[in-house]
């Protein structure tokens with residue numbers, strides 16, 4: 022039985038990592054097998070590539086080289102983790118995926134859309150997300166959240182970009198959502214986290230029901246959120 026592939030997208034500090042974690046907890050409480058993963062990364066090889074990309078070492082090579090590095094990581098991630106989990110009928114919840122390459126390297130890196138489309142076809146093939154949740158916040162809000170979370174740690178390659186880059190990034194994700202309304206859902210992530218979580222669950226539960234994956238067994242009680250705070254504060 023095929024599982025369900027859900028991706029979270031959007032700019033920095035929208036709450037992607039927070040809600041990937043919360044969604045997987047909710048699915049597990051409902052007895053639905055699920056894994057949380059992230060891009061770039063998700064496998065040892067892809068995490069090694071992540072470190073190189075986020076260090077900024079690839080940036081001087083240009084957007085095309087960065088897109089190729091992200092794609093190399095994605096090939097390993099899909100082959101070793103995402104496809105096997107989907108084949109086992111699991112729900113795969115991924116923090117960023119190919120839409121981030123379209124937005125960061127494609128649109129903002131001024132790459133030819135044909136190159137990005139072809140790269141995505143070769144890399145992703147048929148394993149396209151069933152549902153993409155775009156957490157939408159104004160750039161200033163997302164950057165302020167990301168900076169509060171980061172505390173004194175240094176900014177990474179993309180956090181170091183200015184606010185106009187992040188405002189353009191927000192628009193790229195909204196454009197992707199407008200172009201593929203069947204796959205993408207835009208959620209107002211300026212709401213408090215519990216309200217964002219409820220909006221996400223409303224969309225995810227519809228898709229699970231349509232895929233015959235919504236379990237009818239009793240739901241385990243929610244854990245106390247305080248214990249997961251440290252985990253949620255960690256960046257992915």
Ligand SMILES: Nc1ncnc2c1ncn2[C@@H]1O[C@H](COP(=O)(O)OP(=O)(O)OP(=O)(O)O)[C@@H](O)[C@H]1O
Nearest residue numbers: 032033034035036037038039166167170212213214
């Ligand atoms: N709805 C919200 N309201 C207020 N703060 C939030 C909300 N959602 C997340 N946060 C907080 O904002 C910070 C950033 O959240 P998170 O790390 O989940 O975002 P992200 O989208 O994964 O960011 P990045 O792209 O930088 O990885 C965290 O400290 C988190 O607790």
Ligand SMILES: [Mg+2]
Nearest residue numbers: 037038256257
């Ligand atoms: Mg994150």
